[in-house]
Amino acid sequence: MPESHADDPPKRAEMPAEPTQASRFGKARTAQSGALMEDYVELISDLIGSGGEARPTDIARRIGVTHPTAIKTIARLKREGLAIAKPYRGVFLTEAGETLAERVRARHRVVVDLLLAVGVPAEAAEQDAEGLEHHVSDATLAAFGRFLRERG
Amino acid sequence: MPESHADDPPKRAEMPAEPTQASRFGKARTAQSGALMEDYVELISDLIGSGGEARPTDIARRIGVTHPTAIKTIARLKREGLAIAKPYRGVFLTEAGETLAERVRARHRVVVDLLLAVGVPAEAAEQDAEGLEHHVSDATLAAFGRFLRERG
DNA sequence: TTGAAACTGTAGCCAAGGCTACATACTGTG
DNA sequence: CACAGTATGTAGCCTTGGCTACAGTTTCAA
Ligand SMILES: [Mn+2]
Ligand SMILES: [Mn+2]
Ligand SMILES: [Mn+2]
Ligand SMILES: [Mn+2]
Numbered sequence: 430m431p432e433s434h435a436d437d438p439p440k441r442a443e444m445p446a447e448p449t450q451a452s453r454f455g456k457a458r459t460a461q462s463g464a465l466m467e468d469y470v471e472l473i474s475d476l477i478g479s480g481g482e483a484r485p486t487d488i489a490r491r492i493g494v495t496h497p498t499a500i501k502t503i504a505r506l507k508r509e510g511l512a513i514a515k516p517y518r519g520v521f522l523t524e525a526g527e528t529l530a531e532r533v534r535a536r537h538r539v540v541v542d543l544l545l546a547v548g549v550p551a552e553a554a555e556q557d558a559e560g561l562e563h564h565v566s567d568a569t570l571a572a573f574g575r576f577l578r579e580r581g
Numbered sequence: 582m583p584e585s586h587a588d589d590p591p592k593r594a595e596m597p598a599e600p601t602q603a604s605r606f607g608k609a610r611t612a613q614s615g616a617l618m619e620d621y622v623e624l625i626s627d628l629i630g631s632g633g634e635a636r637p638t639d640i641a642r643r644i645g646v647t648h649p650t651a652i653k654t655i656a657r658l659k660r661e662g663l664a665i666a667k668p669y670r671g672v673f674l675t676e677a678g679e680t681l682a683e684r685v686r687a688r689h690r691v692v693v694d695l696l697l698a699v700g701v702p703a704e705a706a707e708q709d710a711e712g713l714e715h716h717v718s719d720a721t722l723a724a725f726g727r728f729l730r731e732r733g
Numbered sequence: 734t735t736g737a738a739a740c741t742g743t744a745g746c747c748a749a750g751g752c753t754a755c756a757t758a759c760t761g762t763g
Numbered sequence: 764c765a766c767a768g769t770a771t772g773t774a775g776c777c778t779t780g781g782c783t784a785c786a787g788t789t790t791c792a793a
Contacts, residue, residue, distance in 0.1 A: 516772075560716030561717070
């Protein structure tokens with residue numbers, strides 16, 4: 430692809446945010462792609478913590494998908510080194526999986542608390558947090574934490 | 582767990598005992614599925630508003646995908662009644678598309694303002710809003726608006 | 734007026750994440 | 764112990780949303 434305006438010195442009074450916008454969309458896409466992994470890992474950790482085991486059927490029901498869908502996603506968790514599962518044996522998290530689970534759980538909590546703190550009804554806060562959490566960057570999470578501390 | 586639904590005809594929409602968590606995940610999935618449509622419609626509206634036309638190549642560059650990807654998504658917008666496009670003639674929004682664009686634009690603004698108001702750095706606010714906005718329900722949006730008004 | 738460059742569109746590939754239908758393994762009563 | 768019922772896994776299909784490669788159309792400048 431040849432450059433279109435290789436020669437003119439950019440004195441155009443155009444919108445200066447051309448690569449920025451595309452990169453924002455790109456990062457939002459990236460964040461989204463990890464959302465499912467994060468939710469599974471958090472849920473598996475919860476199930477193990479509260480009942481001792483995480484079985485595919487339970488995971489499927491809690492996530493709200495059919496069991497083949499859950500099994501395929503669990504296969505992806507294994508592929509990415511977040512979980513281990515032997516057939517008919519339940520699902521367990523690797524070290525990396527546990528680490529991720531804890532980070533995700535903490536972030537989820539902060540997001541819900543922030544929503545409540547700015548006056549979002551509890552019902553909506555719980556609902557929206559499930560989607561919002563995956564798009565909260567470290568910088569934003571830190572700001573949420575400061576806000577909650579300074580006006581708790 | 583003996584579920585024992587002795588007699589259910591293969592009808593739609595089971596009624597689970599605890600729909601809350603699964604339904605939260607489900608709604609987050611639904612919200613996500615509309616995200617791309619929303620971003621395209623908002624962008625097309627912006628392009629038309631600022632330059633008079635929205636061409637597939639410009640849309641592709643601004644979203645950060647290749648042009649065939651943009652063209653396929655535009656086809657979906659047409660299919661869903663949000664846009665109209667004749668070959669080599671640019672893309673335009675239908676009434677429904679314009680309405681959606683305005684709602685999305687307003688919501689985007691509120692989300693950014695809320696983030697700034699709680700102390701998120703401008704850079705992160707702009708970045709994160711691009712993903713967050715699609716998971717902000719009407720109830721949460723209303724709460725954000727109240728918060729901003731009450732402590733401008 | 735014409736031809737190269739840019740834009741637009743088509744074809745065909747891939748992975749993720751849904752689903753249904755079916756096959757296999759486990760497990761707890763009777 | 765047997766076997767029915769549940770849980771688990773496999774196969775195959777679909778849509779979305781990416782990509783590259785290539786083909787057709789428009790535009791603009793020489
Ligand atoms: Mn979530
Ligand atoms: Mn969560
Ligand atoms: Mn967006
Ligand atoms: Mn936006």
